[in-house]
Amino acid sequence: MSKGRVTVVDIARAAGVSKSTVSLVLQSSPLVNEATRAKVTAVIRDLGYVYNRGAANLRQSASSRIIGIVVNDLTNSFFAELAVGMDMVMQSAGYVQFLSNSAESVDRQREVIASMREHGISGLILSPARGTEAADLKPLVASGIPVLAVVRNVVGAKVSTLFSDNYAGAMDAVGHLIGLGHRRIAFLGGMANTTVFAERTAGWRDALNKAGIPASDDLVIASTASRAGGVAAVERALQLPEPPTAALCFNDAAAFGVCDGLRAKGKEPGRDFGVVGFDDVIEAETAVPALTTVSVDPQGMGRRAAQMLLKQINAGRAEPEAIVNSVRLVVRESCGAGGNGGARRMLA
Amino acid sequence: MSKGRVTVVDIARAAGVSKSTVSLVLQSSPLVNEATRAKVTAVIRDLGYVYNRGAANLRQSASSRIIGIVVNDLTNSFFAELAVGMDMVMQSAGYVQFLSNSAESVDRQREVIASMREHGISGLILSPARGTEAADLKPLVASGIPVLAVVRNVVGAKVSTLFSDNYAGAMDAVGHLIGLGHRRIAFLGGMANTTVFAERTAGWRDALNKAGIPASDDLVIASTASRAGGVAAVERALQLPEPPTAALCFNDAAAFGVCDGLRAKGKEPGRDFGVVGFDDVIEAETAVPALTTVSVDPQGMGRRAAQMLLKQINAGRAEPEAIVNSVRLVVRESCGAGGNGGARRMLA
DNA sequence: GCAGATAATTGGATCGTTCCAAATTTGTCA
DNA sequence: TGACAAATTTGGAACGATCCAATTATCTGC
Numbered sequence: 001m002s003k004g005r006v007t008v009v010d011i012a013r014a015a016g017v018s019k020s021t022v023s024l025v026l027q028s029s030p031l032v033n034e035a036t037r038a039k040v041t042a043v044i045r046d047l048g049y050v051y052n053r054g055a056a057n058l059r060q061s062a063s064s065r066i067i068g069i070v071v072n073d074l075t076n077s078f079f080a081e082l083a084v085g086m087d088m089v090m091q092s093a094g095y096v097q098f099l100s101n102s103a104e105s106v107d108r109q110r111e112v113i114a115s116m117r118e119h120g121i122s123g124l125i126l127s128p129a130r131g132t133e134a135a136d137l138k139p140l141v142a143s144g145i146p147v148l149a150v151v152r153n154v155v156g157a158k159v160s161t162l163f164s165d166n167y168a169g170a171m172d173a174v175g176h177l178i179g180l181g182h183r184r185i186a187f188l189g190g191m192a193n194t195t196v197f198a199e200r201t202a203g204w205r206d207a208l209n210k211a212g213i214p215a216s217d218d219l220v221i222a223s224t225a226s227r228a229g230g231v232a233a234v235e236r237a238l239q240l241p242e243p244p245t246a247a248l249c250f251n252d253a254a255a256f257g258v259c260d261g262l263r264a265k266g267k268e269p270g271r272d273f274g275v276v277g278f279d280d281v282i283e284a285e286t287a288v289p290a291l292t293t294v295s296v297d298p299q300g301m302g303r304r305a306a307q308m309l310l311k312q313i314n315a316g317r318a319e320p321e322a323i324v325n326s327v328r329l330v331v332r333e334s335c336g337a338g339g340n341g342g343a344r345r346m347l348a
Numbered sequence: 349m350s351k352g353r354v355t356v357v358d359i360a361r362a363a364g365v366s367k368s369t370v371s372l373v374l375q376s377s378p379l380v381n382e383a384t385r386a387k388v389t390a391v392i393r394d395l396g397y398v399y400n401r402g403a404a405n406l407r408q409s410a411s412s413r414i415i416g417i418v419v420n421d422l423t424n425s426f427f428a429e430l431a432v433g434m435d436m437v438m439q440s441a442g443y444v445q446f447l448s449n450s451a452e453s454v455d456r457q458r459e460v461i462a463s464m465r466e467h468g469i470s471g472l473i474l475s476p477a478r479g480t481e482a483a484d485l486k487p488l489v490a491s492g493i494p495v496l497a498v499v500r501n502v503v504g505a506k507v508s509t510l511f512s513d514n515y516a517g518a519m520d521a522v523g524h525l526i527g528l529g530h531r532r533i534a535f536l537g538g539m540a541n542t543t544v545f546a547e548r549t550a551g552w553r554d555a556l557n558k559a560g561i562p563a564s565d566d567l568v569i570a571s572t573a574s575r576a577g578g579v580a581a582v583e584r585a586l587q588l589p590e591p592p593t594a595a596l597c598f599n600d601a602a603a604f605g606v607c608d609g610l611r612a613k614g615k616e617p618g619r620d621f622g623v624v625g626f627d628d629v630i631e632a633e634t635a636v637p638a639l640t641t642v643s644v645d646p647q648g649m650g651r652r653a654a655q656m657l658l659k660q661i662n663a664g665r666a667e668p669e670a671i672v673n674s675v676r677l678v679v680r681e682s683c684g685a686g687g688n689g690g691a692r693r694m695l696a
Numbered sequence: 697g698c699a700g701a702t703a704a705t706t707g708g709a710t711c712g713t714t715c716c717a718a719a720t721t722t723g724t725c726a
Numbered sequence: 727t728g729a730c731a732a733a734t735t736t737g738g739a740a741c742g743a744t745c746c747a748a749t750t751a752t753c754t755g756c
Contacts, residue, residue: 004408005408005491005712007711007712007713008712008713009712017735017736018735018736018737019712019713019714019736019737020714020715020735020736020737020738021734021735021736023713023714023715024734024735026713026714027714031733031734031735032734032735033733033734033735036734036735048487048490048491050465050466050491051466051712051713052466052468052711052712052713053466053467053468053713054402054405054406054412054467054468054711054712054713055402055406055711055712055713055714055741056712056713056714057402057713057741058402058403058406058711058712058713058714058740058741058742058743059713059714059715059740059741060352060353060740060741060742061714061715061741062714064402066467074428074431074432074435075425075428075429075432075630077423077425077428080422080423080425080428081423083422083447083449084422084423084449084451087422087448087449091448091456091459091460094463096446096448096460096463096464096467097446097447097448098444098445098446098447099431099445099446099447099448100435100439100444100445100447101431101432101435103432108439111439112439112444115442115444116444117398118398118399118400118401119401119402119414119444120400120401120402139396142396143353143396143398226634227631227634227635228634231634231636256631256635257634259636260634260635260636261636263636264636282423283575283604286574286575286576286579286605286608287575287604287608288579288607288608288609288611288612353742355741355742355743356742356743356744357742357743365705365706366705366706366707367706367707367742367743367744368705368706368707368744368745369704369705369706370743371743371744371745372704372705374743374744375744379703379704379705380704380705381703381704381705384704384705399743400741400742400743401743402741402742402743403711403741403742403743403744404742404743404744405711405743406710406711406712406713406741406742406743406744407710407711407743407744407745408710408711408712409711409744409745410744
């Protein structure tokens, strides 16, 4: 009764079989007789038995059915949705996940990964904190645990990757703004000297060049990749001698900030200024004006990441693979293309 | 070498001591000689030893240093921040957390809790899915695992609770709007027949009654507790024969939706209509207009929840406690009190 | 140099499961 | 009924750490 937890031995005794048989029932082996199985199952229910996965994991075979997920900023809805996507797949696959936030601190990230490792994760999905080095992941990959870097990369690390097609997405978005008649198009928000920033600005630059428009460096205004960062960036943009009439923003959070900043200056986003975001977070659709944005589908990307990792775990030892998640421009209202053909109006 | 993982026995052999000594070193016991400790520590580093917590947890004493967190909607930034707050405390305390999203499904919630239990969590923080019953938590509490319900309650469950003071917060918010001169104040958004909804509308009603203003039921417009729900609710509100001039919204997400809906109808929130939210999510401060809201401080609440749970885990067997997290009205711009005393202007 | 204390170390036995080889039961057919 | 195969069941030895009781090394003071 109160003598600690119920174990297979207790079940065995109560059902009048051996612990081996109980074990076979637990893993629904076809070897056991139906009558026995029924009897054991009943006893398991009656005694309120709880399977002890920790004990099972002791034997060096079989995976722990635990994976680790570490993201750099869970308060950003992009990452929250990414996590939700992963959670869905993991739940259906019968896995549980340690989920932690590194808050852009490589130290916290290192600690939390170490802790997860001690608990025996069989795989790790990491959206690395800024400044993560290949060495940080070395021991993990050396011990044969599949690691998947998402969203951002870790230079030199031999891990699988899943990134979105930042370059193509930015190209498309800027191309669309050019098609609407814009000639001075800024790139607002985001921390410079990150790979993602470099890729998105490269797309911005090449789209302008392709259209024969000079891509002037003062139209690239970095800041934090947040709502507050967007406000700050657009403020500076509007103070330029020749201010832009539209902008591709580093991400949706920054884009919302840009909208806020425009309104604070008496300009209505979508009418007086074209705004395009990046990510397509859930609020993008319902915001006013609805945000035109490069849809990365964070939940979908999360699901895909989870599937990739599970595949690698099941495959035993697979070579790292690099996948780019294609993106697509979702035209809504904030770019000024909202049905009434009003884009050119802004340029008057 | 490649013969599986490195264990205490390997360390012991390499360092020329017994596994018991290695174990003592691992738990930094004062019993071991400094020289020995140094030698063992060096070997541990050299061989790349990884502590196997699962093995240690087998012995019935000692906690697993794992807790479970299950929230009903991680895509809502309120819960994401709540989770981040918990994560902070847990990380510092040397715990890791399973973090999962129930997406308001009691089935998923049940499964994920069962799974966490098999993995040996030593405590659970739950923001319950709608429809959670006391029976769902019964086995968990019966086995002596501390459970803490946050944000929402589970009627009849003998667990600790941490809720925000919904009634007082709503009272304050509505009182403030009345002070600004409003007489027709709506309550917008949120799912009716939840406890939180009942508490907030009760505060709304009593504040109106206290001021001698009749609290008419058609001013309470329920919908989902999301941005989209806010848009829908304010649309209906503005179609009333005698439309409101201000509103307390169920939460910040709904409040942002209300702002969107107002703009869609050509009304500027904060100037033409007073809007007050509830939660004080991170975007509330930087939105335009900055959202006046009842600050629950989700991160702080998360930290507090984590501390409560840890306390109970360490206390061994503590009685469930019920704590209400006090809230405070943060006056920003969306209510129309933004410095220029313009509130009464809306009523002209 | 030796008793007595203190410091440091060490073999098992144990936790709850899985897995293997071996044992037992049941079934089939001549 | 006996021989053989197939279907079930079962002890015990892992897995990797902890903890207790017992042992050995080191230190006192005289």
